[in-house]
Amino acid sequence: MGEVVNVLVAFAVIVFLFRWVTSSSESGERSPADTLGFRPKNITQDMINTISNMFPDIPTDNVRYDLLRTGSVELTTNKILERGFLDAPPPAYYTLYPREPTSSSTTHRSSNNANTNGGPTPKAPQETLITRYHLEDRVLNAEPAVEESVVGGKAVWEESSEKREASLRERKAQMILAARQRMLAQQEAKS
Template sequence: MASELVNVIVAFAFIYLLVRWFSKGNDNARADSPAAILGFSPRKATDDMIATVHAAFPDIPRANIHYDLLKTGSAEVTSNKILERGVLDAPPAAYFRAFPLATQQAAQGQPTAVSSTPTPAQPRDLISRFQLEQRVAQPEPAAGATAVRASWDASAEKREASLRERKAQMILEARKRMAEKLQAQTAGSS
């Protein structure tokens, strides 16, 4: 009787250890799953959804869009969030373990940026972005001669041209003030 009890206890211990050993392999597989890495159950985010949101908001990095789509599962909700807040949260480092950058680049066929630093295709400064190189090289007109009066024009083209000109003037004035500030600093330090 006692030997049978010992055999039963040994058999249960063996089965317990065997089950535990096999389930340990499953825990590792679960720990590597995107849900375990990200801390939430990711929803489906297709390349079409990412492309749709990125087409509407090209200044938002694709990784940020993909991360938000994994949380929301909806291009509309992600778009509304961008419209309300102006930005999307950058994905945490764990996101890149679950979705490696190289995999994203290969799937999308283009580089993925996390930050909003300009890519080589984007101009690095406002002068080149707004194509004001020739206006910087021109001598300054008399004070007040370049002021554009803000008025409401009847045609959309005139309003757009007026807005473009005001932006250009603001950029050129800021550049002028910065040059004067740097000149004053160098004169003060000499």
């Protein structure tokens, strides 16, 4: 009986030594579980995109880190809804998942369906307020200067919603044109 115990203890010591020697001789790299302090769950880019689309103000690294911990879109979403934020990942996280440039992550989110061939996306011209509110004809006709007191002036309450909407649209147009005139005047003053 004593010999069996000695053999078992010797076998356990040999196994322990073998594991210790082989784990320390591996190129010095730590496993993701050792680096992060927990065993990361398997996640997909679709899971990250789902949460990033629902909560665009939450950084992608925070989303990925929480998904690695929970492995569930629902749990991460509930945490955001309850707390309003996700914890930032520790510095060790960035050794495994280096930071992405912010411009590429926002470009990827906004044009994930537009560009499927993987090539560079052509940059669209930036939309101005003049084009958004269709004021090109007023700018081309060079309307007379609008007085500052009239621009943000008090609106009269109209009896129908259509008239109120038209009045609001006209006040927005006047404010945009007045701001453009101020900008042009400042540019002329500089030059």
